[in-house]
Amino acid sequence: MKASLPLSIGLFVAFLGLGSPELLWSQWALPTLGNVQEALSASGSFSIVPWDTWGSGDWDALMDEFFGYTTPRTSQMYVRMDTTATTTYEGDLFIKKLGLRLGINIDVDSNFVGKLYRFMGYIGFKGFTLRYQQSRLKGTAVWTGNPVSGMPPEYAFDNPLINVDLLYYFDKGIDYLGLGYSSYRLPVQLNILTYNETLDSVWWAPQSATYQPDMDFHIYSLLLGLDTLQQVFFKRGILAGFEGFAIWLATQDRFGLGLSYISDEAATWVSTANGGAQLWSATQIAMLVDYNLIVGGQWVGNLGPIRAGLGLGFQIGGQTVTCITPRGPVDSSAYVDASPSVYLYHYGPILKVMVSW
Numbered sequence: 001m002k003a004s005l006p007l008s009i010g011l012f013v014a015f016l017g018l019g020s021p022e023l024l025w026s027q028w029a030l031p032t033l034g035n036v037q038e039a040l041s042a043s044g045s046f047s048i049v050p051w052d053t054w055g056s057g058d059w060d061a062l063m064d065e066f067f068g069y070t071t072p073r074t075s076q077m078y079v080r081m082d083t084t085a086t087t088t089y090e091g092d093l094f095i096k097k098l099g100l101r102l103g104i105n106i107d108v109d110s111n112f113v114g115k116l117y118r119f120m121g122y123i124g125f126k127g128f129t130l131r132y133q134q135s136r137l138k139g140t141a142v143w144t145g146n147p148v149s150g151m152p153p154e155y156a157f158d159n160p161l162i163n164v165d166l167l168y169y170f171d172k173g174i175d176y177l178g179l180g181y182s183s184y185r186l187p188v189q190l191n192i193l194t195y196n197e198t199l200d201s202v203w204w205a206p207q208s209a210t211y212q213p214d215m216d217f218h219i220y221s222l223l224l225g226l227d228t229l230q231q232v233f234f235k236r237g238i239l240a241g242f243e244g245f246a247i248w249l250a251t252q253d254r255f256g257l258g259l260s261y262i263s264d265e266a267a268t269w270v271s272t273a274n275g276g277a278q279l280w281s282a283t284q285i286a287m288l289v290d291y292n293l294i295v296g297g298q299w300v301g302n303l304g305p306i307r308a309g310l311g312l313g314f315q316i317g318g319q320t321v322t323c324i325t326p327r328g329p330v331d332s333s334a335y336v337d338a339s340p341s342v343y344l345y346h347y348g349p350i351l352k353v354m355v356s357w
Contacts, residue, residue, distance in 0.1 A: 043307075043356035044091030045230075049315055049348040052135060054081040058189040059320045060341040072208040076145030077189045086135035086346070090167075106132055106164050109218060111181040113164045131178075133163040137344075141187035145209055151269040155213040159185040165223060171236045175226040180254060181219070182288070188215045188340035190262065192270060194277060195333050202329050205336045207273040212266035215340060217321060219288050221256025232300045233309040233354050248298035248311045256288035260323060262338060270338045280337040281325035292317035294350060309354035318345035 061075040106114035117130050138158040147153065161184040169176045189211050196203035227250040231237035239246075262270070267279040296313015323339040330337040 042092035043354070044089065045309075045352060045354040046090075047088045047311075047350055047352035049086040049135075049346075049350045051083050052086045052346050052348040053083050054137065054139070054344070054346045055079070056081060056137075056186060056342060056344045058191070058341060059322065059343040060191060061189070062343065072204045073191055074209075075189070076143065076209045077187065077211050078142045078144055079139060079187055080142065081137065081139035083348075084136040084138055086133065086348075088131060088133040090131040091129055106130060108162050108164065109181075109183050111164060111183070111218075112220065113166050113179055113181040116179070117166050127168060129167050129169070131163075131165040131167055133165075135161045137161050137184055137186055141211065141213060143211055146207060146273070148207070148210055148269050148273045150265075150272065151210060152213070155187055157185070157187055157214065159214070169230070169234070169236065172238075174224050175231060175237060176224065178223045178225075180221040180223050180256070182221065182256065182258075183216075183218055185214045185216045186342065186344065187211060187213050188342045190266065190270060190338040190340055192274065193330060193337045194274065194335065195330050197333050202337075205274045205277070210266065210269045210273050210338070212263060212340070214263070215260055215266075217258065217260050217286055219256040219258030219286055219321070221254045221288060221290070223252060223254040223290075225252030225292075226250065227294075229298045229300065229309055229311045229352060229354065232298070233307065233356070243300050245297065245299050248294065248296040248313050250292075250294035250311075252290075252292045254288065254290035254292075254319070256286075256290070258286045258288070260284040260286045260340075267338075270336060274336050277334055277336045280330045280335040281327040283326055284323035284339055285326055286321050286323050288319055288321050290317070290319035296350070300354075305357065307356040309352075311350070311352040311354075313350055314347070315350040316345075316347040318343065320344075 056079045058075050061073050064071050064073055106117060120128060136158060141155045143153050163180060163182050165178045165180040167176045167178040189209050191209055192205040192207065193202050194205040228239055229248050231239040232242050261284060262279065262282040267282055270279055271277060292315065294313050294315045296311060298311040300309040320343045322341045325337055325339060
């Protein structure tokens with residue numbers, strides 16, 4: 001019985017991540033029980049939101065509408081997003097043991113977080129763990145504003161979203177602090193300003209908005225959070241002594257800063273829509289605020305040599321990314337300044353499995 005238990009856990013984890021036990025043997029090529037036990041000789045967690053519902057739009061326009069402000073800054077693009085799946089892997093079991101087989105790429109965009117994690121491994125630095133999250137942003141952006149020559153009225157998109165987070169867990173107080181990297185592309189509305197010489201002030205351009213179908217965001221962030229399932233599983237924090245069934249509560253805040261760029265194609269549309277005025281700055285400083293909340297039920301206990309944890313709940317999360325140009329306010333009517341202010345939210349049921357061998 002003891003020999004078959006780790007094998008069962010391995011097959012269960014494979015079923016969650018890849019779809020079937022048969023796929024475990026065909027793609028992972030683990031022919032013996034010993035290899036499965038070796039793969040499980042570490043701890044880790046896997047979570048999945050099988051039906052993640054997404055939505056996006058212009059944050060500034062939404063706030064103007066909410067507070068009743070009358071401005072030309074209105075939502076002129078509708079983003080119709082598909083439901084996708086979001087998976088998250090954390091710990092040596094998935095990152096080091098099974099990472100390549102699961103398609104985990106912590107070095108996406110040659111980011112600093114992935115490099116720091118590898119460096120800490122080389123020097124034997126302990127106490128940190130890596131978390132890797134992947135999803136897809138898929139759907140259609142529909143432009144509802146004034147048409148612009150060359151700018152498509154609709155744009156279908158299907159882009160990966162990846163978060164790579166290096167976390168440090170505490171014994172008391174907040175559960176963890178971390179350094180993160182986020183990478184994704186998304187259609188965004190570009191709100192356009194110019195310099196009005198009559199008013200001697202920055203003002204709305206003749207056409208106040210266009211859009212970019214595939215704006216690329218690369219953002220580094222600081223994050224902090226709390227997860228009761230993690231606390232009970234690793235016997236730390238105020239819930240260290242609790243086992244069995246309990247309420248599952250997880251919350252996380254993320255604050256980030258990065259760069260994004262208006263493409264040459266989108267810059268041409270901005271200029272065309274405003275009588276040939278040139279774009280003030282294609283470079284954008286992106287400022288991110290992100291929050292996630294999970295509420296549900298959890299179970300933690302020992303199954304022979306295996307320590308296991310299971311959480312089932314509902315997750316809701318959202319973020320805003322506000323961009324500004326590093327050149328400062330536009331100071332000539334020969335130029336126009338364009339920047340996005342986008343929100344992105346998601347929600348769905350979540351299942352999390354933790355295991356330690």
